[in-house]
Amino acid sequence: MTLLGVEGIVKNYGGIQALRNCTMNFQEGAINGLIGPNGSGKTTLFNVMTGYETPDSGKVTFRGKDITNSTPDEVFAAGIGRTFQLTRIFPRLTVIENVHIAAQRKGLVAQMRQWSQPDERARALESLDFVGLTKLSREPAGSLSYGQQKLLEFAFIMVAEPKVMLLDEPAGGVNPTLLKHLGGRIKELNKTGVTFIIVEHDMEFVMGICDQVSVMHQGSALIEGKPEIVRNDPAVLEAYLGTDMTEVN
């Protein structure tokens, strides 16, 4: 069933229409790919879904609940994790601290207790181990390589055990081995029931990993379906034509 859905979203910046009546549904338990030429509104859609932008009209639903006007922190608390196109970690904090940030706590009293409770620590180390950064746990995150930072970002979202993870170009600027590692991790997490929505230009990666692919074009959904279907759909090529062909193959 639909876990996260957008319905008739419209978003304008001044004159430019970034999203025009965009409707999409992402299935629970699936790894959804979200592709489309540059400027087709993928990232804007992410921003709308995660509370960074409020749409001019339309609504966002998560497990049937309307979250259109929630703030980013509320969205995250509800179980929607998200990474950014340009990795954003906390450079001056150590890796282990980074991984603790997303661990949610309710109530002022809890907030005032020590930042690393045993269970949180276990979870933190677990997810660090999961992405293979345990070694570096005491290093300031700023000193990590770009790829490692991507993994870290991935790890600290995992800690909050979100129902769905929105990954904005996870493959960007990551070397093949690391990418393979990352793909494996995504698959493994998906087995534990985490839903994924991945914006990616690297078709290899997308087609290899996704069960379901949606194509965006000029701010609205073009088609969605199984990778192989989408891959051969003329409309998609059409959408990409004139834009950068290398992205398609």
Place this chain on the structure above:
Amino acid sequence: MHISRFGSVASRHKVQLGAALSAVALSVTGLAVPNANAAPKPITIGISVSLSGDFSGDGKATQQGYKIWATWQNAHGGILGRPVVLKFLSDASSPTQVVTNYQKFITLDKVDFVLGPYSTKLTKPASDIANRYHYVMLEGIGGGPSVFSRGLKNVFDVSASATYQLVTYAKWLAATQKPQPIAYATMDDPFIQPMVDFAKKYLDAKGFTEAVYKVYPAETTDFSPIASAVAASGAKIAILGTMPPDGYSMIQNFIQAKYNPEQLILASGPDQGADFTKSVGITNTEGIMVPNTWIPTSNYPGNKDMVALYIKTYGGDINSINADVPEAFAAGQVLAQAVNKVGSTSNVKLQAYLHSGAKFTSVQGPVQFAPDGENSGAAPYVFQWQKGQYVPVLPLGGPDKVSPIETLRPAWGTTPGM
């Protein structure tokens, strides 16, 4: 210096302080009698002055006044036959530092006496400290009413009390002129504003009306709106509660606004001698009045010497002497007279004696202390710039002879004989 560890700061204190003190001592032996070391143990007096920050201008003048007094006093046998040595510290115009400074004078330097800092704002905390150690706080600059309203028994102001300084003029006005509208503008200041408000109260009672009344904040830099408000009122008489710098700007703005009151009196500014004439231009000074507690030419004891000494030490002429100088000088004079009378360096005895209603003389005239410590003996003067000279014009029938007052100021820039 090394400030690596706090402990070291503290431990080095005494050492360095010693050095510092001897340095200070050296710097003032010039003022002490020539054979200081042969002479009996000197009388030490601690004074905090504002050498930097908001009050630095007056702070330095204050220091000059005290220094000149010490020189003069030593030339006249010092106090109790012992040479006077002044210890100065700068408080950077901050009460925090004033508190520390006076504690240092009293507890580390173990000075025999203290004298007041510049300004009402700093005199308050200073007198608290002095009071705590049962020291007398004699001062000549900083007699805002709030200093005396706190029931401290150890504060004495040798200058005429702030509230009364403009009243001499107000009385003359009420006596000689018919009631008419008057323009008031005053800085928001604990010393200045009471002067204006008190005069205003007096004149209101005599039927003079308020053409305009503006209070402006101390940090004002653009006086044009205030000046134009005063100008627009068209009042023939303007009474301004100004500090030196803004007094100058205010006059400049009047000139620009072509506002030419028949009588113009400023709480302070015109009494700053050369500073004033340089800033507003000598040709614009004609007829401007200012209340003051001191006559440069007066024959009060020590005045001639003070003026001579000042010009010898700091140059300039008789009109270039800032009013803070005699005010500080007078504080010293009264201290010397009282102590010599008491015959000991006991501050307790001194305080009792000052309260006894005894009369003292000073370069500013007679001094006698009311129970609250204000000087009830003095009658404030009013000065007027006439033909580039700074001459006393009020009070009539006082001890000093005064020149006739110019009741009609000429147009700006038309000082006769300039």
Place this chain on the structure above:
Amino acid sequence: MLVLQAIIEGVLVGGFYALMAAGLTLVFGVMDIVNFAIGALIVLGAYLSYSITTHFHIDPFVSLIFTTPLMTALGMVIYVFLIKPIKTNKVVMSLLTMFAVATLIEGILDICYNSGFVQIHASYINNSLRIGKLNFPLIYVLSFLLSAFLLSCLYLVTYRTKFGRSLRASMQNPVAARLVGIDTDRVSMITLGIGIGLAAIGGMIFGTTNAFNASSSYDIISRLLVIVILGGFGSVGGALVAAIFMLVIQDVVAVVWSPVWGSTAFYMILMVVLLVRPQGLFGKKGVRAQ
């Protein structure tokens, strides 16, 4: 009538404040530096003009020919030796450094000029143009014209020259600017030079309209900061509008109500405006969003 007079004076004085603020806002925009020393530097400029006019009997406006280059050089020196070395936490470190510089300057001036109040003089300083019932203090008119002239020069420089392009580039995105081969260090150095050079001019006018001493700077700095923020960082035009706007309101409140509330209004406006437009009147939104 009085209000009209106040408005006109507000506009004239506003032009002068804008001149003093222009340097500040440029430096703000390009280098993320809150030049806390601007007050002290203005006083320094005033003293320089004062010395020149009194010793060589030169017209204060002419004295600028000497003081401005001098101060510009000073600005560059400050950049090279004090600002450039700052690596971490630029915003605050530079602010504190400039504060230290201000303290230093005040101390030096205090010793050189012995903290009596002085004022710069010229024959015409007390004159004023009278039109109908209104009159315009000549010095403010001159300073306004000078400001207008300099500000338009500044505008041309920023929008019509190569340097201006690199300047705006480094304003909007230093990293990118560096990537396209702009020597942002050089740009910053020149900018701080210009900023402080302008302080020399502002200082001369300040010195002719106010009696000043070494510690006069405290009265200036806060207002300039407010003007710069209100106008929006890096926007010289914004600074001009903001300055005039603020001064007019302040003067009007001062004449119809009371000067003390005039200056309160001055700061209140800032609060209100920023609640509506956090980026100031003319600031570009998110120019430096993280």
Place this chain on the structure above:
Amino acid sequence: MSTDTTISQRPTPPSYEVPKVIRFGALAVGFLVLVLFPLVFNNPTISTIGVFAMIFLMAVTGWNIFSGYTGYIALGHAVFFGIGQYATAMLASYWQIPPGWETFLLIPVSMFLAGLAAIPIGLIVLRVRKHTFIVLTIALMFIFQLFAYNLRGWTGGSQGLEVSQPPWDGSIFNLPYYYVGLFLAIVAIISSFMIRRSKFGLSLLAIRDDEDRARSLGINTRNSKLTAFVISAIFLGAAGCMYAMFVGSVYPQFSFDPAFDLELSIMAFAGGLGTILGPSLGALIISGAQQYFLITFGGANVFLIVYGALFILILRLLPGGVVPAISDKWRSHVVRKEQRILDSELEGPAEAGAHK
């Protein structure tokens, strides 16, 4: 999902921090020095400097809880310092509290009032960031100063207010102020410590590094910032109350003083912004040094020059502050030593992970 066994087995990686022994040793020594200080240097002048140092100590520690941890440099905390002073002066006369011990009861009241005022103020200023925030806080401070001038009915305007001083003898007068000040300072430091190691503190540091990112990880940035703002204001209020009681007179010009926040930030930077003890260290050094300079060079007017130059020097030589400088030295020293051991230790688990 992953392997709990390996986790429980894994030795936790080594710490680069200065060992507890040394740190707590230093703390204990420092504490002892501060307690004994006025007894050893029993001269009132020095204990006066001590009292002011304590006042600044609690002020800067409070300031650091907000500005140091969140990276929002506030230059308007004089507002709360001033509120503390005026609250003390006004209430002391309003309730006619006799000069003496009773006055100290106003400390909690001032803290409460300062904290209360911080809520609306915080809601306003925390809407903006970076320079705008800095200057907005400065402007706010001037607004309060002007109110203190203009609302003469309550504040006495430029006449200021007094807190009449207890009739204690000069030789012991400072001691109660010093020890109450020390107590409050320690309370401030402990709360700073508790916050730093709490989840809340971690959120603040996250905000410092990347506020928007922190938000996207479920941190309610607005409330976190506001809470920190209020807590820091509370300690400024306490400092203000102490100051008013000790100095005895309150003026708009000195209560809401722009230089005050600059001094605080200088202290924080000299010691180490955002560290727990750095700012305290800075406060002790600088407030001590400053007064020391004035009573040493005060007579001559080179003070400003010496102060300014020294200050530039500190900024140049220790850009990060004293405390970080130390811990960095230690870290680089440890890293080299530990790296080998670390690697060998981690071999095991890594393989275990690979096998499954």
